[in-house]
Amino acid sequence: MKSTVQVVIPCYNYGRYLRQCVGSALSQEGVDVRVLVIDDQSSDDTPEVCRELAERDARVTFIRHIQNKGHIATYNEGIEQAEGDYFVLLSADDLLTPGCLSRATALMNFHPSVGLTYGYAMPVYGDDLPPARTEDTGWSLWRGQDWIASTCSAGRNFILCPEVVMRMGIQQRLGGYKASLPHSADMELWLRVAAISDIGRVNGSDQAYYRVHAQNMHRTVYSGFLFDLKARRDAFVSAFSAEAGEVPGAAYLLETAQRSLAMTALRHACQLIDTGKATPDGVGEYGDFARELYPDIVSSRAWRRLDSLAGEKRGALSTLLGHGHAQIRRQQDRLAWRKWCRTGVC
Structure with a gap:
């Protein structure tokens, strides 16, 4: 049948x-x-x-x-x-x-x-x-x-x-x-x-x-990426809430998700700076979101990297290093995308 x-x-x-x-x-x-x-x-x-x-x-x-x-x-x-x-x-x-x-x-x-x-x-x-x-x-x-x-x-x-x-x-x-x-x-x-x-x-x-077209309900661009991260946060919080039912290790899983979202926010803020699309307020919003979601993020290498990029005007060497980091991030994105296409996870 x-x-x-x-x-x-x-x-x-x-x-x-x-x-x-x-x-x-x-x-x-x-x-x-x-x-x-x-x-x-x-x-x-x-x-x-x-x-x-x-x-x-x-x-x-x-x-x-x-x-x-x-x-x-x-x-x-x-x-x-x-x-x-x-x-x-x-x-x-x-x-x-x-x-x-x-x-x-x-x-x-x-x-x-x-x-x-x-x-x-x-x-x-x-x-x-x-x-x-x-x-x-x-x-x-x-x-x-x-x-x-x-x-x-x-x-x-x-x-x-x-x-x-x-x-x-x-x-x-x-x-x-x-x-x-x-x-x-x-x-x-x-x-x-x-x-x-x-x-x-x-x-x-x-x-x-x-x-994929301009009217997609869930389509996001750089200017809407923080909105997307907040929506993901809300999904994790809801899925691991008491009313959703008992999920083994829910507290640890939620902390893991929050840390990942915080790191993604910092990484994206650095990418905005590297590509010249950043504004002081915009970078600050990503940093505030990351710190609020995962307070320990302030002791991470990613936080120091963002703080350095967003601080004083960079010289030629730091600009060159910034481009190098941007290329590494793009390569990481490509590898993650290929893995997702092949396996469904990344």
């Missing part, structure tokens, strides 16, 4: 992407797919597109909000409506790659302890989709506790979102996304999943297309 997969597609003014998005779900082979589109009172042609898709294929249903509820409420409504073995939340501007659901469900059917599976989400920067890799090279499996530890050590979210397939029982047990975390609810949810189940990854293949 085929596994049943409920794909929920929240949509707000993304009618131009909706046909392609829904089509990527309906064309999945080896699984029984049902699609629910939730139109959060779009002002474009989303309602007309929804009706057209539902009339064309009985596997498609849609809900039209009479008032805008926002993305978190829309996500959670989709979870409440969902039925089946597995659950996928797919933004209307993203797509699934051919065969991704059969690859993910095969892993989870073989390993019942796995509550969430992800893979590589290929970025798309225009209308043309690059060819997707559809042959996997194997699976990676982590005990949930080990995956949480890796996330805390890195201080970052390893998952984008469209590449995630979650076991329906796990998804509904956890009660969905938290409205108190509008910018990092997904990261917090992954941590809560890992607290009660194992995590899997499909390697070698592309599991989704993630569209």
